Amino acid sequence: MSLPGGRAASAPLLGHEIEPTIFELSVAGRSAYQLRTTEIPETALSDFLPREHLKTKSVALAEVSERDLVGHFTRLSHRQFSVDLGAYPLGSCTMKYNPKFCDAVAADPGLNSVHPGVPASLSQGWLELLVSLEDKLCAITGMAAATLQPAAGAAGELTGLLLMRAYHEANGDQRTRVLIPDSAHGTNPASVTLGGYEVTTIPSNDRGLVDLDALKAALGPDVAGIMLTNPNTLGLFEEEIVEIAEAVHEVGGLLYYDGANLNAILGVIRPGDMGFDIVHMNLHKTFATPHGGGGPGAGPVAVSSRLVEFLPGPRAARREGGGYFWSTPDHSIGRVHGWHGNAMVLARALAYIDVHGGEGLTRVAQHAVLNANWLRERLRATLPAAYDRVCMHECVLTATWLKNEYGVRGLDVAKGLLEEGFHSPTVYFPLIVDEALMFEPTETESLQTLESLASSIERIAERAKTDPEGLHHAPQSTPVSRVDEARAARHLIATEDAAAR
Amino acid sequence: MSLPGGRAASAPLLGHEIEPTIFELSVAGRSAYQLRTTEIPETALSDFLPREHLKTKSVALAEVSERDLVGHFTRLSHRQFSVDLGAYPLGSCTMKYNPKFCDAVAADPGLNSVHPGVPASLSQGWLELLVSLEDKLCAITGMAAATLQPAAGAAGELTGLLLMRAYHEANGDQRTRVLIPDSAHGTNPASVTLGGYEVTTIPSNDRGLVDLDALKAALGPDVAGIMLTNPNTLGLFEEEIVEIAEAVHEVGGLLYYDGANLNAILGVIRPGDMGFDIVHMNLHKTFATPHGGGGPGAGPVAVSSRLVEFLPGPRAARREGGGYFWSTPDHSIGRVHGWHGNAMVLARALAYIDVHGGEGLTRVAQHAVLNANWLRERLRATLPAAYDRVCMHECVLTATWLKNEYGVRGLDVAKGLLEEGFHSPTVYFPLIVDEALMFEPTETESLQTLESLASSIERIAERAKTDPEGLHHAPQSTPVSRVDEARAARHLIATEDAAAR
Amino acid sequence: MADYLPHTLEETQQMLSFLGMDSLDQLFAHVPASVRLAQGLDLAPGMSEPDVAAVFAAYSAANTGQLSQLTCYAGAGAYDHEVPAVVKMLASRSEFVTAYTPYQPEVAQGILQAIFEFQTMISRLSGLPVANASLYDGATALVEAVNMAAGATQRHKMLISAGVHPHWRAVVKTFARGTGHEIIEVPLKDGVTDWASADPSDAAAIVAAYPNYLGVLEDMSAVKALSISSGGLFVMCADPLAAGVLKTAGDWGADVFVGEGQPLGTALSFGGPYLGLFACTHEQIRRLPGRIVGETLDSNERRAFVTTLRAREQDIRREKATSNVCTNQTLMAVTAAIQLGWLGTQGFAEVATRSARAAHYLQNELVQIPGVSPVSTQPFFREFALRLPRSASGVLEDLVGEGILGGLSVESLAGVSDPSIDGDTVDVVLIAVTEKRTRAELDRYVEILRKVLS
């Protein structure tokens, strides 16, 4: 085996100087901007705008030279971990490699300089692209049609719940509850609430799966549907999904698929075939569009045929005989985005899908699952799995024994990993696992990287025995050492002006 | 004054892990490349190429995934200081800010996808651009015409010397010597030698300038010319330049201007007006094209009218009545580059000149000189100047007293500065100054950055008193600590294969 | 077959052996066979990157509305402003692009500090003390504002000026299906909201736009007065660039500012990703949707940044949450911070001034053309609506033939009839002007429109 490769081995994140804010770099009178010469007569503002609208004092922004602007943001970038620097096994987030080709596609002015309000006749390429993406997402999920408008996963969830609502309402059916397993991601219950439903929480059984009996007990004619992610947030496949689907459908409910974990089943299992009616996808996870430090994402929602008429509009559609146009479904719930969704993210995802094709996507899922299982097995003695069996694309491990024996918590392990040059796993999620550490290696990390990650974790576990205090204070070699989160919430300082006071 | 801004304050260069080489990351059978589908019949090589030419074993390159390729080179980039990270006061190198606009210009496929061999009819835009640049470089230097072919400063020097030779030869004049001051950059004597001349070194006087008497004594009918940079490498202006020019011209010699220091005089003084006949420019210095970690640069050579007929060709030229064509001067010395020079560097430099215009370039020189003088004055008590008077765009300071009193050498100061988040100045150059530290702040660094740099130097001087040993071992916080240069030369390991043996 | 996996065949085998398996299929053995795909996906085979590039080049070529081909006067929230190479370069640094949400602050100070700087800038240009780290876009930011108002007032009635962008109004209505808010659109008269026509009592929010989507500057003190009298929150939707010359939301006394941040450094991008801006008063801070970055100290007492007040967020309060936003538009927020850093105080004012000046120059010329009249006689910022002598979409098509994207037809934005326009919308065109337009371009627009209409 060659040397470990996935570590941020050059330790870009070490060091002990802070970077001043841009406001601290500001010097009155300095500037960087350059504008075109227009030769438009330089009339005074007050010549054409009434005084009562005019600001009396300029908005004070930072005043820096272009050189300082570049230095500042380049240095900030050196204070930021990223996929391109090292392995990022953050569970539930699918931090796989983002192909640069897809970014190049999105940088084409032929795509990104098109105004969203131009008539369809001027944006035929875009409409074709959107139709192609919609078709492919439907093929992947086993659904009939999709909206591409939602800007992220949570937006997709809420859109899906509004579709659920529209469907029931069209049937004259007033339903009030949506079921959610206790392992669900936080956005699920929030979306349900905003969708105007009440949440009924379904407990997990001792295998980490939906307790089918509890589910059945909770079902009734007032149940609008259930939201599930499968594999669930424990990385485990809901093996009784067919029974679940039957039970929910039986009472007239719909099944919503939270596609955040779609990476596990791409080309192997389709949500439609499991009985789901509504599926959102996180293109910024499964389809490798980069996450941008917290967005933009894209959360298209695909639905089975009985829900198509409710989809948001306008949607790009193929015209018989050639060409594309915008069309809005008859009983559309309306727009869920100011324009057509995060178009440049959609373009990247389509490029990703086109490169892979069906077979390539299947390989993605297979190797994502392979990597997660290998890591789980490799760490068996160090951090046992919360549920000890084959997992899907991620595994939830627990640091309970380290806490009990040495007082080292999951958080300490996570922070220790930062010092080792890896990003931490997701901690304390899902809530139902004690000292949870959720690892999602993704398919783009190599065996060598996984081995290196596992060794680092072993080193941390060793250190827990001899130097638990050290781990409580980890990380120290990062741009800042352990951050006082409580303090930030106690005295909120959300702007430089608040800081200055 | 606001907080210091020029430091690589996030200390991107700290840390203690090495990055494996790409060969160590390699795993047989892995790959990243993707090629177009061509549908050309897949005949075997041996069907169309004789066996005696075919390689029996593939060239072994690294085999990595795209993900590892990206991780590797991104991590390497985090082990590299650069202008965009912080101040880079490296004397003689003019490490000013490189406007991103100029890079964007060079990224236009309308420029960079043109094959150099296409007929002039297909590259009219390029020819126009080259003519525009040549015109402007001539206006800046006060010369009649220029060649844009030389790929860097040293290539320009040699080209200039060959022009000198061609001129004398055309006059039936066999001259053998070229004069060079003892403060000259190492490329100057090397170029003279390759130009087929002998070097006569002219000593500097106690003001750090060419000793006019010594110069006159060295002159004679066998002198082909003199190479000077003005300001010289001490950052001092040769105040007797008019007398020097007269004396050299008197004996029939030519004056060569090494334009590496042109930044000091842009729009204030023109080499032509000082009596120079041949001028090379370092576009990667004065005209802010980025240095690329050691190139590409561009070293155009401009000449006075009596040398135009000897310039390398082909040169782009304006056709009477419109349009552009290639033309080669009658007595051209021939090509000095495989094609037309470093065209994309030339394009950047033209963009830089066009943004500034004449007045902007003057401001560049004025502020470059202002910054250098401010720094010199500010450090007066810490590192005295080798020659204590107004300097031009750079100043040569000396650490002699630190060496004498604490055993801390100029190199230690330079290495200490790395730890402070600044790049070092140039050390031990020019050779005629003891413990030389040559600072060139350039005009794009702010007063705040200069102040911060000065404070760091003061801190180092303080440390010299209490912790000279520490400074001998500096830097420690960089990606690697002080490097054993002698060892590298003793046992040459220039490839991974040599390393493996 | 192209993909980005590192696994060699041997490695896959080796890893399977480690798991005691001999095929990849076995990893899925516990999945009921009935839900496993027998044949694989119904998708075309994978293509290499250059092959896919060719497909995308065709999409690109089919978009005949690219800015390289047309001079742009389209606006309605999406504007053709200068975004310099330096901003694009910095915003595309891969540390920013390929990071996740800053969950581990120790290794995410880059993004966190950039957002902190962004929040400061948005706070200043909104004139309100706190801003969040971004929302999806202007329209969905307004949805959050309306929800915030409901939470603050425990009321559900929302008065929304028809001067708010038609798409935003549509989005608010869509999401009101879930929250059950009552959305009342207040019509415009001569381009100005006819607040007198609505009953403000019990309103949770009074939502106005400044400028409104027709570019008109309405008197916001009237809205403030309504909000005081009704007890509802004053939500001001504003073009963020307006603050370069016009009073801010804070100046007008608004409780909440929402805006579309696209003008702050983001390309037109066919409508996304854009940038939802949100700022509010201290009183509403615990209801602020989305993420917020706060300043704190690290264990060595050095300044550090961290996402804070996460108790507001879905990931903690779960079903009690008033917002479900998780992933937002961070990279656009970082871009906006860079763009505003590039502009600085002076550049920001200058872009706003130049845009307004150019818009007035153009409007003044266009209304001289016979048959062309302004929809409103009220003051406007850098966008304005004109009534043409014939269908706007037809006229726009003619202009495209001359290389001019002459604006947007209000019909395409708002439908044939909309409370923002007296009479039908068909003949109304909305024209936006940015600092990029030269006098020569504007004069040509006038000349060509005159020709097209004659």
Added chain:
Amino acid sequence: MADYLPHTLEETQQMLSFLGMDSLDQLFAHVPASVRLAQGLDLAPGMSEPDVAAVFAAYSAANTGQLSQLTCYAGAGAYDHEVPAVVKMLASRSEFVTAYTPYQPEVAQGILQAIFEFQTMISRLSGLPVANASLYDGATALVEAVNMAAGATQRHKMLISAGVHPHWRAVVKTFARGTGHEIIEVPLKDGVTDWASADPSDAAAIVAAYPNYLGVLEDMSAVKALSISSGGLFVMCADPLAAGVLKTAGDWGADVFVGEGQPLGTALSFGGPYLGLFACTHEQIRRLPGRIVGETLDSNERRAFVTTLRAREQDIRREKATSNVCTNQTLMAVTAAIQLGWLGTQGFAEVATRSARAAHYLQNELVQIPGVSPVSTQPFFREFALRLPRSASGVLEDLVGEGILGGLSVESLAGVSDPSIDGDTVDVVLIAVTEKRTRAELDRYVEILRKVLS
């Protein structure tokens, strides 16, 4: 007025006061007035970036020979190969782009290690044990090789095959004006060097090209034999891509390899910046021109890289130097390392194979066209010369009308008569094919050429 200076007026004043001055002019007071410009430069006033962008857009538009408009068969050392987005992205990281030469190894490990990897790759593809960190381009690399040979042999006679690129031969001749080398061009017959026509005795170097510039693969063992018998160094100029399928310089026994590295990841760039490649045997290592990076240890005994053997360089030996190269083409070397990393063993072989295959497919078809004949009947790699029934430049012009950049006329490269071509060059076209060309494109070339010639 646009510039990139940070100084505010107050700061300039403050800094001047610190120096006891009151104007910027005073900084230049010691400069004789007679050489100071009275009026400033005779240049147009500065323009803002977007204004300059418009000027450059016009240059761009006037270049009708862009690849987006033409299918490229031009070569002669500059080839249209695939360079993927990932390579461009990595090579444009500003840490690489805006660094200086790695004079301070402690903060330059990024560039140093990349060059070390590059040197290893060039060493392997040349089959020689050491490679340098780059030279300006292929042509100037050959100049250095010739100078090295002179140093090694203390002789001045250089035998250069006319199969070496005409521009390279020209450059060698130019620089020989200074060094005084005697340059003897050895003509080709049927595309192959007629070594028998030259006298090798006392030769410092025997320079051959593989493939030669007409694409032909000559027998290098003949050159090796000559070098042994004469005692001169065997300098092999090679297309670096050739090593993907063909024997390397090392395999043929060459002492020195020089090459043009453009095919390794650099855009056509109108001819520069390109990448001069240079590798040699252990014997010549102390004469290796340019920079070389070596491995060493840091003070904590960790592996580190540094530029080494600088005593060879001009900056130490000064007038004793045998090369004056200082700034070289590092960024292109780093780019090549990335591109070769992307290709890997298999991809490198594949690109070479596909290029050769496509070239043979096309040549085979073209020579069927009446009046078209090969200049040489010898084996070739991925480029070939054809004699046409009429002036090559005229034919190429006709092809451009059909969207095909059909190759280069040998006349434009080598002049009307050249020792590489029996008879005149006017009707000879040089055609290169890369892995990017599809069968459809090749077939279309054949069809159009047939049409054009009929």
